[in-house]
Amino acid sequence: MTTLVIVESPSKAKKIQAYLGTGYTVRASLGHVRDLPASRHEIPARYAAEPWARLGIDVQAGFRPLYVVPRSKAKVVRELRELAAKATRVLLATDPDREGEAIAYHLAQALGLKGDVQRMTFHEITKDAIQTAAKRTRPLDYALVGAQESRRALDRLVGYGVSPVLWGAVAPGLSAGRVQSAALATLCERELERMRFVSAPYWRVTATVGEEPFTAVALSVNGRRLATPRDFDHAGNVTGEALVMTDEQAAKLVAYLKVRPCLVERVERAPFTTRPPAPFTTSTLQQEASRSLRLSPKQTMDVAQKLYEGGFITYMRTDSPALSDEATRAARDAAEQAYGPGSVPAAPRLYAAKVKNAQEAHEAVRPAGRTFRASADTGLAGTELALYDLILRRTVASQMTDLLGERTTVTLRVGAVVLQAVGRTVRDPGFTRAYQDTSETGPDDDAQALPDVREGESLPVRDAAAEHRRTPAPGRFTEASLVRALEKAGVGRPSTYASILSTIAERGYARVVKRQLVPTWLGLLVNVYLREHFERLVDVRFTAAMEEDLDRIASGELRREAYLTRFWTEGLAGVIAGAPRLSPTLAVPRVPGATVTVRSGEVVLALGSRTAPLSEAVVPDELTADVVEEVLSGRLPPGPNTTAPSRRGSGRGSSGTRRSARPHKGEARSGKRTARAGGRTR
Numbered sequence: 122m123t124t125l126v127i128v129e130s131p132s133k134a135k136k137i138q139a140y141l142g143t144g145y146t147v148r149a150s151l152g153h154v155r156d157l158p159a160s161r162h163e164i165p166a167r168y169a170a171e172p173w174a175r176l177g178i179d180v181q182a183g184f185r186p187l188y189v190v191p192r193s194k195a196k197v198v199r200e201l202r203e204l205a206a207k208a209t210r211v212l213l214a215t216d217p218d219r220e221g222e223a224i225a226y227h228l229a230q231a232l233g234l235k236g237d238v239q240r241m242t243f244h245e246i247t248k249d250a251i252q253t254a255a256k257r258t259r260p261l262d263y264a265l266v267g268a269q270e271s272r273r274a275l276d277r278l279v280g281y282g283v284s285p286v287l288w289g290a291v292a293p294g295l296s297a298g299r300v301q302s303a304a305l306a307t308l309c310e311r312e313l314e315r316m317r318f319v320s321a322p323y324w325r326v327t328a329t330v331g332e333e334p335f336t337a338v339a340l341s342v343n344g345r346r347l348a349t350p351r352d353f354d355h356a357g358n359v360t361g362e363a364l365v366m367t368d369e370q371a372a373k374l375v376a377y378l379k380v381r382p383c384l385v386e387r388v389e390r391a392p393f394t395t396r397p398p399a400p401f402t403t404s405t406l407q408q409e410a411s412r413s414l415r416l417s418p419k420q421t422m423d424v425a426q427k428l429y430e431g432g433f434i435t436y437m438r439t440d441s442p443a444l445s446d447e448a449t450r451a452a453r454d455a456a457e458q459a460y461g462p463g464s465v466p467a468a469p470r471l472y473a474a475k476v477k478n479a480q481e482a483h484e485a486v487r488p489a490g491r492t493f494r495a496s497a498d499t500g501l502a503g504t505e506l507a508l509y510d511l512i513l514r515r516t517v518a519s520q521m522t523d524l525l526g527e528r529t530t531v532t533l534r535v536g537a538v539v540l541q542a543v544g545r546t547v548r549d550p551g552f553t554r555a556y557q558d559t560s561e562t563g564p565d566d567d568a569q570a571l572p573d574v575r576e577g578e579s580l581p582v583r584d585a586a587a588e589h590r591r592t593p594a595p596g597r598f599t600e601a602s603l604v605r606a607l608e609k610a611g612v613g614r615p616s617t618y619a620s621i622l623s624t625i626a627e628r629g630y631a632r633v634v635k636r637q638l639v640p641t642w643l644g645l646l647v648n649v650y651l652r653e654h655f656e657r658l659v660d661v662r663f664t665a666a667m668e669e670d671l672d673r674i675a676s677g678e679l680r681r682e683a684y685l686t687r688f689w690t691e692g693l694a695g696v697i698a699g700a701p702r703l704s705p706t707l708a709v710p711r712v713p714g715a716t717v718t719v720r721s722g723e724v725v726l727a728l729g730s731r732t733a734p735l736s737e738a739v740v741p742d743e744l745t746a747d748v749v750e751e752v753l754s755g756r757l758p759p760g761p762n763t764t765a766p767s768r769r770g771s772g773r774g775s776s777g778t779r780r781s782a783r784p785h786k787g788e789a790r791s792g793k794r795t796a797r798a799g800g801r802t803r
Contacts, residue, residue: 123144123145123146123207123208123209123210124144124145124146124208124209124210124211124212124255125145125146125148125201125204125205125208125211126141126146126147126148126211126212126214126241126255127147127148127150127201127211127212127213127214127215127228128147128148128149128150128214128215129149129150129152129215129216129221129224130149130151130152130430131149131151132427132430132431133246133430134147134148135147136430136431136432137214137246137251140246140248140251140252141251141252141255145255146204146208148204150197150201150215150224150228151194151197152224153194153223153224153227154190154194154197154201154224154227154228154231155189155190155194155227155230155231156188156227157177157178157186157187157188157189157273157277158174158175158177158189159191161174161175163189163191163192164187164189165187165189168187174187176277176278176281177277177281178274178277178278180278180689180690180694183682184274184681184682184685184686184689186270186273186274188227188230190231198231198232201228201231201232202231202232202233205232205233205234210239211232211234211238211239212239212240212241212255212258213225213228213229213238213239213240213241213261214240214241214242214243214254215228215240216436216438217242217243217244217436217483218436218438218483218616219266219268219269219272219675220269220616221242222240222261222262222265222266222269223265223266223269223270223273225238225240225261226238226261226263226266229261237260237261238260238261239259239260239261240259240260240261240262241254241255241258242259244435244436244483244484245432245434245435245436245489246429246431246432246489247432247489247490249491250489264674264675264676265675267674267675267681268671268672268674268675268681270681271671271674271681271685272671274685275299275667275671275685275688276299278685278688278689279297279298279299279302279658279693280296280297280298280299282694282697283297283302283655283658283693283697284296284297286654286697286700286702287647287650289702290650290700290701290702290703290704290705291643291646291650291704291705292643292719292722294628295628296624296628297647297655297658298624299658299667300607300612300613300617300621300664301621301625302648302651302655302658302659303607303612303613303658303659303660303661303664304603304607304612304613304621304622304625305625305630305631305640305644305647305648305651306648306652306659306660306661307603307606307607307610307612307661308598308603308625308630308631308638308640309640309644309645311595311596311597311598312597312639312640312645312741312742313645313710314355314594314595315594315595315597315741315742316709316710316711316741316742316744317355317710317711318355318594318595318742319355319356319711320357320591320592320593320594321353321357321358321359321365321591321592322365322589322590323348323349323350323353323365323366323590323592324347324366324368324370324371324587324588324589324590325338325339325349325587325588326338326339326347326366326371326374326375326378326585326586326587326588327339327585327586327587327588328378328383328535328540328582328584328585329582329583329584329585330383330533330540330542330580330581330582330583331383331572331574331580331581331583332572332580332581333572334583335542335544335569335571335572336542336569337533337540337541337542338540338541338542339374339378339538339539339540340539340540340541341538341539342364342374342537342538343537344537345363345364346362346363346364347363347364347366348363348364348365348366349363350592350593352365353592357592366587368589371587371589372587374538374585374587375585375586375587377535377536377538378535378582378585379582379584381535381536381582382535382579382580382581383533383534383535383540383579383580383581383582384533384534384535384578384579384580385531385532385533385575385576385577385578385579385580386533386534386539386576387530387531387532387576388529388530388531388532388574388575388576389530389531390527390528390529391527391528391529391530392525392526392527392528393526393527393528393545394523394524394526395523395524395526395551396523397470397518397519397520397521397523397524397551397552397556397558398515398518398519398556398558398560399442399472399485399519400442400444400472400485400486400487400516400519401442401485401486401487401512401515401516402439402441402442402474402485402486402615403422403437403438403439403440403486403615403616403618404440404604404605404608404615404618405442406421406425406437406486406512407421407422407600407601407604407618407619408560408601408602408604408605409511409515409558409559409560409601410508411599411601411604412559412560412601413511413559414504414507414508414511415636416508417600417619417622417633418600418604418618418619418622419619419620419622419623420504421508421619422437424504424505424508425437425486425508427505428501428505428508428509428512432489432490433488433489433499433501433505433509434487434488434489434509434512435483435484435485435486435488435489436484436486438483438615438616439483439484439485439486439615440483440614440615441474441483441484441485442472442474442485442519443471443472443473443474443484443485444472444484444485444487444516444519444520445484447491448484448485448487448516449469449470449520450469450491451488451490451491451492452487452493452516452517452519453465453469453520454492455492455493455513455517456518456521456555459517460521460554463522464521464522464551464554465520465521465522466520466521466522469520470520472485472519485516486512487512487516488509488512488516493513493516493517494513496510496513514555514556515556517555517556518552518553518555518556519552521551521552521555522549522551522552523549523551523552524547524549524550524552525547525548525549525551526545526546526547526548526549527546527548528543528544528545529543529544529545529546529571530542530543531543531544531571531574533580535582542571543569544568544569544571545568545570546571594742597637597638597639598637598638599637600622600633600636600638603622603638604618604622607621607661610661610662610664610665611661611664611665611668611669612661612664612665612668613664613668614668622638625644628644629641629643629644629737630643630644630647632737639740639741640741641737641741642707642717642724642735642737642739642741643719643724643737645707645717645741646704646705646707646717646718646719649705649706649707650705653705654696654700654701655696655700657692658693667688670684704718704719704720705718705719709726709744709749711745711746712728712744712745712749714728714729715727715744715749716728717735720732724736724737726749726752726753728749728753731753732753733752733753733755735752736752736757739752739757
C-alpha cells in the first residue's frame, strides 16, 4: 500500500517524506494548480466566445468560476495524476488555512479524486506533528473553500472591473483592489493631512535641578499654562488659553530660573505593572520584525516560510496569539532554565484572539516542538537566525512575570514658575529580561531615574535652557504602522498584508523612503479618482465589513451566491458603468489655485495658465508656494514623472526625493535655536 501525500513546496515535501518513511510518497504541487484565467490565451476554446470568459466568472449563472490549469502547471498536474492513480490513498497536506483548503480542493478536482477527499493538517513540521497528522485526517472543509472562492471572486470582480476604468481616466497599467485601494486611501489621507498642516513655533523650557541632577519641564508662569503641541490645531492656531512665549519671553524665563532656588511642592509615587506582550500573530510579527530587524513584511514572511518549512517554527499565517498546552509548558520551562524558577507566575498565561473568527483558530507563531531549541543550537544564520530568536524570546517572555516598577511625578516651584519632573524606576524587570517590546517605548522624560526628594525641600537650579520647537505634522506610516492600522480597522487579513504593500509599491503608488511610506503623486491621484467615483471601495469600514461577511461564509452563516449577487449586481457593476473617464485633479492645499492632474501620461502641476511636469521626486507635503514657483519656472528639474507602474519591487532604493523626503520641518525634536539668559541664540 502506498499513500500519496501532496504538499505545496519541494522543501516541505523532502522534510515530511523523511518523517513518514516507507509506505508514503510525498510530492509538491508548487502552490495552486488551478485558478481563474490570467489571460485570454488560457480560456478554453468552448468558452472563448462567452462575454464573461475574460472575467473568468459567469455572473449570470450564480457567479460560477471558470477554473483552468495554467500551462506552467500542466506537467505537475499530469505527474500528480499518474501518482494518484497508482496510490491506495491520497492525503492533501496543504497549509491549514483557507488558501490551503482551496488548493486542496483544486487538487482534488484536477486529479479527479473520487469519494471523500482527506485532508492532512498540521501547524508545525516536526516528526511527532507529521506522524500524528497522517493518522488524524479529516474531510475537506467546503465552507472554507467557499470563503476563499468568494474572496478570489471579489478580488477578480473589483480588479477586472475597476482597473480598466483607471486605465482610461489616469494611465494604462494601473490597478485597483478590494483591500489594496482601502490601504492606499489610508496612506493618502495621512499625506493629505500633512499637506494641509501648518507648523507652529513654541518654546520648551527645562531646568536641571538638584545635587543629583534631574530634568524638570516648565508647565506654567503666573498660573498660565505654557503651550505644548496639543494646544495648536492643524492650521497652526492656538486653540485655548495657553501662553505661546516669544523669543524674548523664553530668554527671560531661562534667566529667571537660573538665579532662584527650587521648592519641591508635591511628590507623587504610583506603582505600575506591565504585562508581557502576547505571542506573535502574523501581523504583530511583521510589525516587530520591521521595527527591530528592519525587515519589510514581505521579507518577514519569506524568512518565516523558510523557518516553518525547516521545522523551526509553527505555521506563520495566523490571527491567534493562543499557545497550546504543550507550547505553554515549553515556554515556561525555557524561562525557568534561563532565568530561574521565580521568572514565571504560578499559573500559565492564556491568550485569546482579539479578532472575529481568528484564522481557523491556529496557534500563535512560536518555536516548533515540545521543547524550544535555543537560538545557538539551531544552526541558523543571518536573518533566519534573527527572526527565529525574535520569535523564541517573544514566546518565552509571554509566560514570564510582569515588569514591576514605580512612576514618580515631582512638582516644583521657582517663584511664579511651576515645573514638573517625571521618572520611573524598575523594581523587577520580569519578562523584559527575555524580550523588550519596542512598541511600548515611552517618552524620553519618563526614562530618567529621579532621586529621593521630599515635599518642602529646597533644591538648587543648576542650569536652564529653552528649546525652540515646532509642532509636528501627523507622522507618515511605516510598513509596520500601516499593517497595525489595517489590522485595527479590520481591513484584509494578516496573510495578505505583505502582498498588499508590495502591490502598492509595484504600481508606483508609494515608495519607502527612510522607512516611511511616502505616497507618490500618482498614488494620490488614483486615490482622488477612486474616492470620487468608487467611494465604498476606499472606505475602510466597508472593506472591514466585507471581511466579516467572508468570515460568515467560512462559518456557513452566509451563502456565497447571495453575497456576491448583492455586492456585484446591486452595487459595483452599476458604478463601473457610470464612472467617467476624466482625469482626476488634486488641489494643492497650501497654494490656492494650484492643482495636480494627469495629462498625456504625465503628472502635471498647474497654476492659472502656467503648467509644468511634476516630478515624483517632489514630496507631496513639501509642495509649498516656493516649490510651486520653482517647478513652474523650470528652476527645479522635472525628473522622471511617468505614470507607468514601477517594477522595482518593494520600492526600496528607488530614486531619491527632493530634500530626501525628510520628515516635516516641525517634526524635528532638536530645535534650530537655544535661548539662554540675555537672549543669546545659537
